Amino acid sequence: MSENNSKTVQLSHGGGGKEMSDLIQQIFFKAFKNPILHNEEDAALLHLSGETAFTTDSFTVAPLFFAGGDIGKLAIAGTVNDLAMMGAEPQYLSCSFIIEEGFEISALKQIVASMATELHKSGTRIVCGDTKVVPKGCADGLFINTSGVGRILRKGISVKNIQVGDAIIVSRDIGRHGAAILMARESLALESTLTSDCANLWPVIEQLIAANIEIHAMRDATRGGLAAVLNEWAAASNVGIDVQEDDIPISDEVKGLCELYGFEAHDLANEGTFILAIPQAFALGVIEIMARYGQSEHAAIIGSVTAEHQGKVVITTPWGSRRYLDLPQGELLPRIC
Amino acid sequence: MSENNSKTVQLSHGGGGKEMSDLIQQIFFKAFKNPILHNEEDAALLHLSGETAFTTDSFTVAPLFFAGGDIGKLAIAGTVNDLAMMGAEPQYLSCSFIIEEGFEISALKQIVASMATELHKSGTRIVCGDTKVVPKGCADGLFINTSGVGRILRKGISVKNIQVGDAIIVSRDIGRHGAAILMARESLALESTLTSDCANLWPVIEQLIAANIEIHAMRDATRGGLAAVLNEWAAASNVGIDVQEDDIPISDEVKGLCELYGFEAHDLANEGTFILAIPQAFALGVIEIMARYGQSEHAAIIGSVTAEHQGKVVITTPWGSRRYLDLPQGELLPRIC
Numbered sequence: 001m002s003e004n005n006s007k008t009v010q011l012s013h014g015g016g017g018k019e020m021s022d023l024i025q026q027i028f029f030k031a032f033k034n035p036i037l038h039n040e041e042d043a044a045l046l047h048l049s050g051e052t053a054f055t056t057d058s059f060t061v062a063p064l065f066f067a068g069g070d071i072g073k074l075a076i077a078g079t080v081n082d083l084a085m086m087g088a089e090p091q092y093l094s095c096s097f098i099i100e101e102g103f104e105i106s107a108l109k110q111i112v113a114s115m116a117t118e119l120h121k122s123g124t125r126i127v128c129g130d131t132k133v134v135p136k137g138c139a140d141g142l143f144i145n146t147s148g149v150g151r152i153l154r155k156g157i158s159v160k161n162i163q164v165g166d167a168i169i170v171s172r173d174i175g176r177h178g179a180a181i182l183m184a185r186e187s188l189a190l191e192s193t194l195t196s197d198c199a200n201l202w203p204v205i206e207q208l209i210a211a212n213i214e215i216h217a218m219r220d221a222t223r224g225g226l227a228a229v230l231n232e233w234a235a236a237s238n239v240g241i242d243v244q245e246d247d248i249p250i251s252d253e254v255k256g257l258c259e260l261y262g263f264e265a266h267d268l269a270n271e272g273t274f275i276l277a278i279p280q281a282f283a284l285g286v287i288e289i290m291a292r293y294g295q296s297e298h299a300a301i302i303g304s305v306t307a308e309h310q311g312k313v314v315i316t317t318p319w320g321s322r323r324y325l326d327l328p329q330g331e332l333l334p335r336i337c
Numbered sequence: 338m339s340e341n342n343s344k345t346v347q348l349s350h351g352g353g354g355k356e357m358s359d360l361i362q363q364i365f366f367k368a369f370k371n372p373i374l375h376n377e378e379d380a381a382l383l384h385l386s387g388e389t390a391f392t393t394d395s396f397t398v399a400p401l402f403f404a405g406g407d408i409g410k411l412a413i414a415g416t417v418n419d420l421a422m423m424g425a426e427p428q429y430l431s432c433s434f435i436i437e438e439g440f441e442i443s444a445l446k447q448i449v450a451s452m453a454t455e456l457h458k459s460g461t462r463i464v465c466g467d468t469k470v471v472p473k474g475c476a477d478g479l480f481i482n483t484s485g486v487g488r489i490l491r492k493g494i495s496v497k498n499i500q501v502g503d504a505i506i507v508s509r510d511i512g513r514h515g516a517a518i519l520m521a522r523e524s525l526a527l528e529s530t531l532t533s534d535c536a537n538l539w540p541v542i543e544q545l546i547a548a549n550i551e552i553h554a555m556r557d558a559t560r561g562g563l564a565a566v567l568n569e570w571a572a573a574s575n576v577g578i579d580v581q582e583d584d585i586p587i588s589d590e591v592k593g594l595c596e597l598y599g600f601e602a603h604d605l606a607n608e609g610t611f612i613l614a615i616p617q618a619f620a621l622g623v624i625e626i627m628a629r630y631g632q633s634e635h636a637a638i639i640g641s642v643t644a645e646h647q648g649k650v651v652i653t654t655p656w657g658s659r660r661y662l663d664l665p666q667g668e669l670l671p672r673i674c
Contacts, residue, residue, distance in 0.1 A: 059469075096395040334348045
């Protein structure tokens, strides 16, 4: 790009002409380079075989940068995690940017660099893309869509496959992503070390599969948090789920923010935290693998699956009282991801 | 959804809880229903084999409705066409919505209905999706991303495969989509029957492949129009391309608008018009197939490939003068697609 327009993204960068070609070559291709991406065709050419998982996610998080990550890291980790949760090895991603006119090129480069870092961690690659620029005021900075395909390495993982007697495990302390976004948005000057859990889960999932753990269901607890996942599971598998409030790992920072704002940690979004339903016999082995390979030092068995109260999740408080843990309703935190 | 919030999209529709689940079930699943979409998992499960094409596109067109289509039709046709241009049968699409708070549910339903209609025309299906809602003012109504995968039926079609001596064919009159958007945006009260060429090209491509036409390169002329495609081709295959201005089909309405606004029709975007580079011997057969199966009654041989002026496109005017046809520069029409 010439010196004149090198500091911010202009409408001409989305026009399909020379400026767009320069932006793509100099920023996107440079960061994401691989032989498939560089084919200059309308679509990437892949060699896939067997069962393939396919998923999509658009990211609209605000602010774009937060403690523990940014929209770029989130966009790669989020789609990689959706594939990993299906027992699929993340292989190929697409990447589409919607950029507001006037967006800083330096911020774009920083975001693209985090994407590249996160791609390397999961051994996946971006093979096709798209760039749109909209006039000032028509978008809020930057939105990213990533879609992905991956080879299924473990079949049969399904929300419909949860069995009575299964253990429910959470991979780490919950609510960090929601809390980190809230903190960034409110410019909270807490002396807090709280960071988002935003992370690519493939490395630990790969180990769970390699260890031949029998996985009935697996899901990252994004929007709607732990509460949304457990409720979907109870409904889809027509089982009851019991959880012990005391066993759910929550950091002191997240607890504090929840008290301050009246949120429940189990409703808050996570971006690198997942829930498993597995036979009890595998539970301790799973906890050990999570401790060794994941950012999962707080992995915990939080409950079990029952034939009672089908379709419902029941939480037992530390004082022994029991209540339904419902699907979150209303608007918790917009633009969390 | 309850009566209270049934008229516009609310932030809670993107929260990951009950309202989002209702929106997805009642609008998206209803319109797009198929067994793969309904699996309730994080990703769709596909059975692919052989060579697969993978592509992505985000759509930010303004206005959302225009003569001859809307953002929904465009989002399906656009991604289907990217696959078709690779000689791939469009099989599976993902679909991700970014919706501005307050967007009319009735407009959303209308757009989703056009998507469903367009899906049926190409025999493809949406198998996974995502919904984000952003606060008022953070997006302009609605953006849609579609990504797609499809089975390659004809190998070797490539921008790098153009041969000296090839005929260059355009499938119909050019510039209609750009002109239709311009007309809609300027609220031009021309007594005009001009509509966008927005269309799914798979039916005609399928016939070209079935007829065993030897296709060297094929590309739909979207942003940047005919001029962008020909320049990319000349550069990628390191050949020269000669075109005859008089042979390029342009409707009187598009000509009129171009004169009024100072545009060149060959720079304007198309959304259902494609360019072919094929051996001369196949040229008349192709024109016949286009006339029979496409909205291509104005298909024309517009030029040929030469060993001279490598990397450049030369246009000959009706008066015999010759000039370079350059890659469009600057911002032509933002948010054309």
